[in-house]
Amino acid sequence: xxxxxxxxxxxxxxxxxxxxxxxxxxxxxxxxxxxxxxxxxxxxxxxxxxxxxxxxxxxxxxxxxxxxxxxxxxxxxxxxxxxxxxxxxxxxxxxxxxxxxxxxxxxxxxxxxxxxxxxxxx
Amino acid sequence: xxxxxxxxxxxxxxxxxxxxxxxxxxxxxxxxxxxxxxxxxxxxxxxxxxxxxxxxxxxxxxxxxxxxxxxxxxxxxxxxxxxxxxxxxxxxxxxxxxxxxx
Numbered sequence: 001x002x003x004x005x006x007x008x009x010x011x012x013x014x015x016x017x018x019x020x021x022x023x024x025x026x027x028x029x030x031x032x033x034x035x036x037x038x039x040x041x042x043x044x045x046x047x048x049x050x051x052x053x054x055x056x057x058x059x060x061x062x063x064x065x066x067x068x069x070x071x072x073x074x075x076x077x078x079x080x081x082x083x084x085x086x087x088x089x090x091x092x093x094x095x096x097x098x099x100x101x102x103x104x105x106x107x108x109x110x111x112x113x114x115x116x117x118x119x120x121x122x
Numbered sequence: 123x124x125x126x127x128x129x130x131x132x133x134x135x136x137x138x139x140x141x142x143x144x145x146x147x148x149x150x151x152x153x154x155x156x157x158x159x160x161x162x163x164x165x166x167x168x169x170x171x172x173x174x175x176x177x178x179x180x181x182x183x184x185x186x187x188x189x190x191x192x193x194x195x196x197x198x199x200x201x202x203x204x205x206x207x208x209x210x211x212x213x214x215x216x217x218x219x220x221x222x223x224x
Contacts, residue, residue, distance in 0.1 A: 015161075018163075019160075023163070023169065047124055048123065049123055050123060050174075051123065051170060051173070051174040051177070052123070055128055055130050056124060056128050056130070056131075057130045057131040058130075075170040075173075076170075078168050078170045078171070079168065079170035079171050079173065079174040080171070080174070081168070081171060099131075100131070
């Protein structure tokens, strides 16, 4: 079942499917990926007054694309009932030292799932 | 929005309490909030709109509220915003219940 804020009541059968299978936010759009695995990227510096899934501590930080999860609807716009804006989601690896400074174990990394619109090329 | 939900890297918030036999719901009202919220997901409000609504809770209130209190805040905010019920109707019902169920 895909996300469509329709304002129409679901049937009992639809509710049962939703409870059993959950909700898929994956999109069938063929939107091209802006990045590929092993690309270095920077999380954008932004402070929108509206909804975003990009955490503050990652903004402006550099990381590496480890995996392309495929195309999903964009929560930052769906949360405002705007365009679903389907785009690629990637697992981005950030070194702990990049996020928290020099006083961190060198082998610690943090992985964030971020969207095309959260990222810029370096 | 730079709200109270975005807590990564904050200090002095205390440890995360881990209950040994954690129940799904700690009281009946939590189950009701969950059920009503779920009835609105996909039907009226996308999950992300619900998340955004709970993040609009004033920061002091957000940080001192229980998990399902935040859900309830989001639910009431969206139900009134989208004209499914009015704030006056919610308050009338609260007053009514306070009288019949002291």
